[in-house]
Amino acid sequence: MQPIAELDGDEMTRVIWQQIKDLLLLPYVELNTEYYDLGLPHRDETGDQVTLDAAEAIRRLRVGVKCATITPNAQRMEEYKLHALWKSPNATIRAALDGTVFRTPILTSRIKPYVRGWTRPITIARHAYGDIYKAVEMKIPGPGTAELVFRGEGGEERQEIFRFRGPGILQGLHNRDDSIESFARACFAYALGRGEDLWFSAKDTISKTYDGTFRAIFQRIYEEEYRTAFEEKGISYFYTLIDDAVARVIRSEGGFVWATKNYDGDVMSDMISTAFGSLAMMTSVLVSPEGNYEFEAAHGTVTRHYYRYLKGEATSTNPVATIFAWSGALGKRGELDNNKELRGFAAKLERAVLDTIEAGVMTGDLAALCSGENVKTVDTEGFLLAVQKRLEA
Numbered sequence: 001m002q003p004i005a006e007l008d009g010d011e012m013t014r015v016i017w018q019q020i021k022d023l024l025l026l027p028y029v030e031l032n033t034e035y036y037d038l039g040l041p042h043r044d045e046t047g048d049q050v051t052l053d054a055a056e057a058i059r060r061l062r063v064g065v066k067c068a069t070i071t072p073n074a075q076r077m078e079e080y081k082l083h084a085l086w087k088s089p090n091a092t093i094r095a096a097l098d099g100t101v102f103r104t105p106i107l108t109s110r111i112k113p114y115v116r117g118w119t120r121p122i123t124i125a126r127h128a129y130g131d132i133y134k135a136v137e138m139k140i141p142g143p144g145t146a147e148l149v150f151r152g153e154g155g156e157e158r159q160e161i162f163r164f165r166g167p168g169i170l171q172g173l174h175n176r177d178d179s180i181e182s183f184a185r186a187c188f189a190y191a192l193g194r195g196e197d198l199w200f201s202a203k204d205t206i207s208k209t210y211d212g213t214f215r216a217i218f219q220r221i222y223e224e225e226y227r228t229a230f231e232e233k234g235i236s237y238f239y240t241l242i243d244d245a246v247a248r249v250i251r252s253e254g255g256f257v258w259a260t261k262n263y264d265g266d267v268m269s270d271m272i273s274t275a276f277g278s279l280a281m282m283t284s285v286l287v288s289p290e291g292n293y294e295f296e297a298a299h300g301t302v303t304r305h306y307y308r309y310l311k312g313e314a315t316s317t318n319p320v321a322t323i324f325a326w327s328g329a330l331g332k333r334g335e336l337d338n339n340k341e342l343r344g345f346a347a348k349l350e351r352a353v354l355d356t357i358e359a360g361v362m363t364g365d366l367a368a369l370c371s372g373e374n375v376k377t378v379d380t381e382g383f384l385l386a387v388q389k390r391l392e393a
C-alpha cells in the first residue's frame, strides 16, 4: 500500500490505538504509515511543530488517520507540566486543511435509535469557519447608537443597528464567500461519494443578506458544478429553512447528508449522535477542498476510563469508532490508488466489527443500550479478539 499519515494521541484512545494495530491491522495488512506522535508530551516537546508536520503529511499523502488527543486547559497544563497551553490539534489541522467535518453514526440492528423511523445514518456536515465562533462582542453600558461600518477601497458604508436607550449587548458576525464556497463543494462532493441526497438549511427568510448569501452560493455551485453528476447518480440537492429541516429530519428515514451552518452543526451533531445511541459509535472525517481526508473517532480520549485503567481496574472502552477511523482511511487509500485488496480488507474489517455486535458481543456502553437477549459484555481486548476471530474465519 501507499503510505497514510498516522497521528497517535492520548490516554485511553492511545492504549486502544496500539491494541487495534496489534490485533486487527498488522497481522493482515502490510501497514505503511508515516507516524506522528500527537500525544500531549510530544506536542509539548516539539513546541506543537509535530501537529503542523502531521497536517502537512495529510496534505501530501492525501489520507490520514487520527487518534483522539487532549486539548489542554489549565488543569492539563499542571498535570503534564506543559510549556504552553497548546491549541486544539483538531483546530490546527482543520485550519491547515481548510476542511469540512462530516460526522456519521455507525448503525447496528442491536442498538435502536431513539427516533424509531431512522433506519439509515444521517451525516452532519458542519461549516467550521466564522459566524459566532469568530464574533466580536460588546457590552453596551448605556444610551447610544450602534452602527455597522465597513471601510472598503471604494469608500465607507454604514448602517444603523440600534439606538440604545439603556444598557444592552452587541455582536458582530462575519463570513467569507471563499470559505462558504469550499464548504459547499466539500458537501456536494461528499454526498456524491456516498450516493446520498444533500440537504442544506439556514434562515434566509429572516437573514436575507447573510444567510441569503449562503443559500445563493450553494445554489450557484450546485447548478454550475454538480447538478449533472447528481442527476446521473439519481440523488438530489435541496435547500430548506432550518426549522423545517429539523422537523423533516425527525420524520425522515435517514440516509442523507445534512449541511449546516457552524452553530447549527455544533448543536445538531450532538443531538444526532445521542439520538442514534452513543458517541462511541460516531465517525468523523475532515475533507479538504483539494480532496484530502483525515479520519477519526468523534469522541475524546475517554479520560475517566484511562484513570481507572492506570489503577489497574477493569475498563470496557468501546473501540468501534477508532476501528472505523482506520478502516475509513485504509478504504480511502485503496480507492485513491485503485488498490482492490486494501479496499476489500477495509470492508471486511467493518463487516467483522458489525457482525460481532450483531452476535451480541459488545463493550459495556453498548450493552447498556441494547434491548435484545444474548448480550455478552466484554472489555476492549475481548471485543477486539472477537472481531479478530471473524477476520480469520
Ligand code: NAP
Binding pocket: 067, 068, 069, 070, 071, 072, 090, 279, 280, 296, 297, 298, 299, 300, 301, 302, 303, 304, 305, 316, 317, 318, 319, 365
Ligand atoms: P470523551 O473522551 O468523549 O468522554 C466522555 C464520556 O463519554 C466518557 O467518560 C464515557 O462515559 C463516554 N465515552 C466516550 N467515548 C467512549 C468510548 N469509546 N467507549 C465508552 N465510553 C465512551 O470526552 P471528555 O471526557 O469530555 O474529554 C476527554 C479528553 O478528550 C479531553 O482532554 C478533550 O480535550 C479530549 N477530546 C478530544 C477530541 C478529539 O481529539 N477529537 C474530541 C473531544 C474531546 P463514561 O465515563 O460514563 O463511561
Ligand code: MG
Binding pocket: 266, 267, 270
Ligand atoms: Mg457541540
